[in-house]
Amino acid sequence: MTCHYCNEEAVAYSYGKGYCREHFNMYFRGKVRSVIDKFQIKGKIAVALSGGKDSLALFHALHFLKMDLIPFYINLGIPSYSPASEKACEKICHDLGYTLQKIDLADYGISLEEHEKPCSVCGTVKRYLMNRFAHENGCKYVATGHNLSDIVTFALHNLANANIMNFRGNRPFLPGREEYNMVAKIKPLFYLTDKECMNYTSINNLEYVKEKCPFSREAPTLKIKKWVHAMEEEMPGMMLNMAKSFWRLEEKMDDEIKLNRCSICGYPSYGRICKFCRIAGRSKGK
Numbered sequence: 625m626t627c628h629y630c631n632e633e634a635v636a637y638s639y640g641k642g643y644c645r646e647h648f649n650m651y652f653r654g655k656v657r658s659v660i661d662k663f664q665i666k667g668k669i670a671v672a673l674s675g676g677k678d679s680l681a682l683f684h685a686l687h688f689l690k691m692d693l694i695p696f697y698i699n700l701g702i703p704s705y706s707p708a709s710e711k712a713c714e715k716i717c718h719d720l721g722y723t724l725q726k727i728d729l730a731d732y733g734i735s736l737e738e739h740e741k742p743c744s745v746c747g748t749v750k751r752y753l754m755n756r757f758a759h760e761n762g763c764k765y766v767a768t769g770h771n772l773s774d775i776v777t778f779a780l781h782n783l784a785n786a787n788i789m790n791f792r793g794n795r796p797f798l799p800g801r802e803e804y805n806m807v808a809k810i811k812p813l814f815y816l817t818d819k820e821c822m823n824y825t826s827i828n829n830l831e832y833v834k835e836k837c838p839f840s841r842e843a844p845t846l847k848i849k850k851w852v853h854a855m856e857e858e859m860p861g862m863m864l865n866m867a868k869s870f871w872r873l874e875e876k877m878d879d880e881i882k883l884n885r886c887s888i889c890g891y892p893s894y895g896r897i898c899k900f901c902r903i904a905g906r907s908k909g910k
């Protein structure tokens with residue numbers, strides 16, 4: 625098949641159309657641009673790099689869209705997987721001319737291996753550290769590599785667990801709240817599927833970490849994602865429609881969640897002391 629837009633050979637396919645390298649890059653960056661433009665994103669963006677294909681694709685696309693970026697990496701201290709991930713982040717930063725900023729979970733006395741549910745602790749600490757890093761570095765936004773497949777999977781997982789209060793974060797843009805030291809969160813890959821992100825990394829030779837996190841085997845969302853992808857094969861466009869529905873649903877929910885500022889660290893918290901400070905054992909005796 626040739627590219628839908630020129631006579632070059634197609635190297636990627638999306639929604640029944642073939643794309644050459646150049647036109648696929650234009651398509652992919654155009655989808656990222658549409659989120660940036662829609663929410664009028666201007667100013668410094670902290671980009672969370674994990675070493676995986678999605679965050680590298682996101683960083684690469686934002687770089688070529690000439691956004692003002694500070695890439696950073698959270699070292700989770702997972703043997704073998706973390707050093708390999710860090711190497712992938714270092715490589716892309718070096719290639720694109722950035723200095724990678726690093727945060728070490730061990731500096732906060734947290735070890736995922738010591739926890740019964742490492743993924744749940746991991747999610748909490750990553751969210752906290754991403755926001756804190758962006759805030760301390762004068763960024764108005766933190767960008768993460770969640771793609772369309774992740775967003776639909778996450779929403780379905782919450783629905784499947786009757787976890788309606790966690791039914792947030794399905795939107796490509798969540799505004800910040802300065803009074804709580806909370807920066808805006810953006811998901812510029814909102815319109816792009818797992819497969820499209822994979823195509824972008826391979827077309828642009830981005831060396832992402834191939835190793836899987838040893839805890840990922842326990843992640844219940846993996847099965848849901850497989851199922852979502854199988855459904856998408858049968859009904860192309862289903863994921864996008866679902867994501868748009870979840871986005872609308874979330875908008876209808878009360879936006880003003882009751883927040884406090886953690887009495888220990890000053891960052892947002894639902895209770896008096898935030899989850900991060902509890903995990904880091906800072907709440908003892910408070």
Ligand code: SF4
Nearest residue numbers: 742743746837839840
């Ligand atoms: Fe963190 Fe779990 Fe993902 Fe590993 S699989 S990086 S522990 S959320």
Ligand code: ZN
Nearest residue numbers: 627630644647
């Ligand atoms: Zn082309």
Ligand code: ZN
Nearest residue numbers: 886889898901
């Ligand atoms: Zn705190």
